[in-house]
Amino acid sequence: MAGETDLDTLLESMHPMVRDGDYVYALWPHGKPLEGDIEAAVREAEGLTVVLRREEADKLGLSYDFVAAWITLQIHSALEAVGLTAAVSAALTHVGISCNVLAGFHHDHLLVPAADSGRALEILNLLGRGIVLRSEQPQDRPDILELTARAFSVSPVTGQPVKGEPVEVKLLRELFDSAEYIPGFSIVAEIGGDIVGHVISTRAWAGDDPLLGLGPIGVAPTLQRRGIGSALMKETAARAAAAGERGIALLGSPAYYARFGYVPAASLGVLPPEAAWGSHFQLLALPGWRDGVKGTFRYAAPFERL
Numbered sequence: 001m002a003g004e005t006d007l008d009t010l011l012e013s014m015h016p017m018v019r020d021g022d023y024v025y026a027l028w029p030h031g032k033p034l035e036g037d038i039e040a041a042v043r044e045a046e047g048l049t050v051v052l053r054r055e056e057a058d059k060l061g062l063s064y065d066f067v068a069a070w071i072t073l074q075i076h077s078a079l080e081a082v083g084l085t086a087a088v089s090a091a092l093t094h095v096g097i098s099c100n101v102l103a104g105f106h107h108d109h110l111l112v113p114a115a116d117s118g119r120a121l122e123i124l125n126l127l128g129r130g131i132v133l134r135s136e137q138p139q140d141r142p143d144i145l146e147l148t149a150r151a152f153s154v155s156p157v158t159g160q161p162v163k164g165e166p167v168e169v170k171l172l173r174e175l176f177d178s179a180e181y182i183p184g185f186s187i188v189a190e191i192g193g194d195i196v197g198h199v200i201s202t203r204a205w206a207g208d209d210p211l212l213g214l215g216p217i218g219v220a221p222t223l224q225r226r227g228i229g230s231a232l233m234k235e236t237a238a239r240a241a242a243a244g245e246r247g248i249a250l251l252g253s254p255a256y257y258a259r260f261g262y263v264p265a266a267s268l269g270v271l272p273p274e275a276a277w278g279s280h281f282q283l284l285a286l287p288g289w290r291d292g293v294k295g296t297f298r299y300a301a302p303f304e305r306l
C-alpha cells in the first residue's frame with residue numbers, strides 16, 4: 001500500500017498517539033547475540049544502538065540516560081514523503097522539546113523526553129490544525145502590534161469599540177523595549193506564516209520577590225474560540241515552570257483564566273496594585289512557588305504609565 005506524500009494531508013491526519021510506558025536508548029554489548037524485546041536498532045561503526053522499553057533494558061542490565069515517551073504518528077506516510085519530519089521537529093524545537101525521529105515502513109515515531117509527552121502531544125495536535133507556537137523575534141513586532149490593535153479594537157472591559165489606537169498597543173510597544181522584557185516569554189501563534197495570536201509575560205514583583213505579569217494576550221478576531229488563546233496560556237505556564245518561576249499574575253476575567261488554574265491572587269497572599277481589581281486579579285502558582293510570596297504586586301514599569 002502506497003503511503004501519503006502530501007505534506008498538508010500528512011500534518012492534518014497524523015493523529016499522534018503515545019505508546020504506553022517509557023523507552024530508552026542503550027548500547028548493545030559488543031559481540032553479545034541480540035535477545036529480548038528490542039523495538040528498534042541502528043548499527044553504527046561504534047556499535048549497535050537499541051531502543052527498548054525501560055523495564056526490558058533494566059531486565060537485560062543495559063544502562064541508559066535518556067528516558068523517552070514514544071509517540072507514533074498514525075498516518076501511513078510514504079518513505080519518500082518530504083517535509084513531515086522537518087515540520088514536526090521544528091514545531092517541537094520551537095517550544096524546546098527535543099525529538100528523536102525513527103521512521104518505520106508505515107509510520108514515523110518520535111522519542112521525546114518522557115516528562116514532555118503531554119505537551120508534545122498538544123503541540124503536534126496544534127500543528128495538525130496548522131498552528132505553530134514559537135518565541136517572538138524582533139522582526140515580528142510590527143505584525144504583533146497590528147494583531148494586538150485588531151484584538152483590542154473592541155474593549156474587553158466595556159464591550160464598546162475603541163476609538164484610535166487601543167492602549168494595549170502602546171503598552172506592548174513599551175514592554176518590548178523595557179528592562180522587564182524576558183526573551184522566551186513573548187510567544188506567537190502562527191498559521192501559514194501569519195501571526196494570529198500573541199502573549200507576553202514580563203518581570204514583575206510581589207514585595208521584593210520576582211513573579212511574572214502576563215498580558216496583553218490577543219488572538220485575531222476571526223480566529224478566536226478555536227483554542228489559540230488556550231494554547232498560548234498553556235505554553236506560557238510550561239515555559240515559566242521550566243524556568244523555575246514561582247507564579248504568573250494577570251488581570252482578567254475569572255471565567256476565562258480559572259480553566260488554566262488561576263485563582264484570585266489575594267487568596268495566595270498577593271494583593272492587587274489596585275484594590276478595586278478584586279478577584280479579577282489572578283495568580284497561577286507554579287511548582288517553584290514552594291512557600292510562596294506575599295505582598296502587593298507590582299507590574300513592569302510600562303504598566304505604571306498606563
Ligand SMILES: CC(C)(COP(=O)(O)OP(=O)(O)OC[C@H]1O[C@@H](n2cnc3c(N)ncnc32)[C@H](O)[C@@H]1OP(=O)(O)O)[C@@H](O)C(=O)NCCC(=O)NCCS
Nearest residue numbers: 151156217218219224225226227228229230252253255256
Ligand atoms: C481572550 C482571548 C485571548 C482568548 O483567545 P481564544 O483563542 O479566543 O480563546 P480559546 O479559544 O482558547 O478559548 C475560548 C473560550 O474562552 C472563552 N473566553 C474568551 N474570552 C473570554 C472572556 N473575556 N471571559 C470569559 N470567557 C472568555 C470563550 O467563551 C470560550 O469559551 P468556551 O470554549 O467555553 O466556548 C481572545 O478572545 C482575545 O484576543 N480577545 C480580545 C482581547 C482580550 O480580551 N484579551 C484578554 C484581555 S484580559
